[in-house]
Amino acid sequence: MQKEHISVLLNEVIDSFSNLKDGGTAIDCTVGGGGHAEGLLLRYPSVLLVGLDRDEMALEIARERLKRFGDRVKLFKCNFIDLDGLLEEIAISKVEAIFADLGLSSFQIEDEERGFSFKTDGPLDMRMGINEKSASDVVNSYGVDDLERILREYSEERFARRIAKNIEFKRPIYTTDQLVKVIFSSLPDHAKKDWKKIVMRVFQGIRIEVNDELKNLNELLSISDLRLKSGGRIGVISFHSLEDRIVKRFFLGKNFVKMTKKPVIPSEEEIKLNPRSRSAKLRSAERV
Numbered sequence: 044m045q046k047e048h049i050s051v052l053l054n055e056v057i058d059s060f061s062n063l064k065d066g067g068t069a070i071d072c073t074v075g076g077g078g079h080a081e082g083l084l085l086r087y088p089s090v091l092l093v094g095l096d097r098d099e100m101a102l103e104i105a106r107e108r109l110k111r112f113g114d115r116v117k118l119f120k121c122n123f124i125d126l127d128g129l130l131e132e133i134a135i136s137k138v139e140a141i142f143a144d145l146g147l148s149s150f151q152i153e154d155e156e157r158g159f160s161f162k163t164d165g166p167l168d169m170r171m172g173i174n175e176k177s178a179s180d181v182v183n184s185y186g187v188d189d190l191e192r193i194l195r196e197y198s199e200e201r202f203a204r205r206i207a208k209n210i211e212f213k214r215p216i217y218t219t220d221q222l223v224k225v226i227f228s229s230l231p232d233h234a235k236k237d238w239k240k241i242v243m244r245v246f247q248g249i250r251i252e253v254n255d256e257l258k259n260l261n262e263l264l265s266i267s268d269l270r271l272k273s274g275g276r277i278g279v280i281s282f283h284s285l286e287d288r289i290v291k292r293f294f295l296g297k298n299f300v301k302m303t304k305k306p307v308i309p310s311e312e313e314i315k316l317n318p319r320s321r322s323a324k325l326r327s328a329e330r331v
């Protein structure tokens with residue numbers, strides 16, 4: 044059974060878009076199961092919500108959850124890097140709110156056919172949408188130096204070189220279970236007790252590469268700069284330090300004023316209820 048996705052920092056996100064109290068258009072760039080979108084629609088009753096997701100499975104769930112809002116909601120299967128073209132198509136020029144909750148929903152992570160989780164065996168896929176490359180392409184065709192770069196930069200993994208070399212030696216690798224075993228066997232004995240954390244980081248790094256996640260985030264931020272009205276707001280929840288750094292730097296630009304000095308993070312209570320929220324950081328800014 045698919046586990047329901049619990050929206051992270053839900054009230055904090057809704058509060059951060061208080062500029063929507065008089066209506067306007069809000070773009071949820073990562074509508075997923077529709078949790079944040081539903082919260083915004085309920086709190087701000089005259090808002091039009093445009094929701095995007097690159098994943099058809101997520102959109103199906105969002106469609107069902109948000110259907111009661113009728114024509115206040117427009118949903119599109121779309122990578123958020125194509126937001127500019129989409130807004131052009133639907134004749135919207137500038138908007139009051141842009142929101143992105145990066146990463147994956149629980150139901151995507153737990154679908155073993157997608158290969159996102161190291162906890163269940165499945166094909167090495169990890170594609171969020173229709174991508175050119177899958178995790179299998181990365182693992183089985185990248186050279187050692189490129190694999191090491193991904194593991195060092197995206198996974199921030201200190202055994203990057205050892206793991207990259209072992210992957211090259213042991214491939215072809217077709218399943219998540221096989222990859223877990225290869226990673227485990229790359230580790231020195233003293234690090235084996237931390238294997239789960241290491242495997243999780245390696246999987247996250249490969250996923251970032253497969254889906255061009257950092258490049259996409261940079262593009263989304265540039266689009267937001269053009270498409271937010273003066274006084275419009277942007278909020279981004281990230282789960283990775285590199286993503287957070289990109290957002291933090293972007294909000295230092297002359298067109299934005301940060302809404303909080305520090306990023307908003309989940310309370311201990313939220314983390315207890317939803318352990319997946321533990322690395323979340325919400326940064327919000329207002330367009331000058």
Ligand SMILES: C[S@@+](CC[C@H](N)C(=O)[O-])C[C@H]1O[C@@H](n2cnc3c(N)ncnc32)[C@H](O)[C@@H]1O
Pocket residue numbers: 048049050051072073074075076077078079080095096097098101121122123124144145146147148171259
């Ligand atoms: C964490 S989930 C969103 C959950 C949602 N906020 C909720 O409360 O139910 C992130 C979603 O973003 C989607 N996604 C990730 N990268 C994307 C991109 N570049 N363009 C569009 N959707 C993307 C994923 O498919 C996933 O459904």
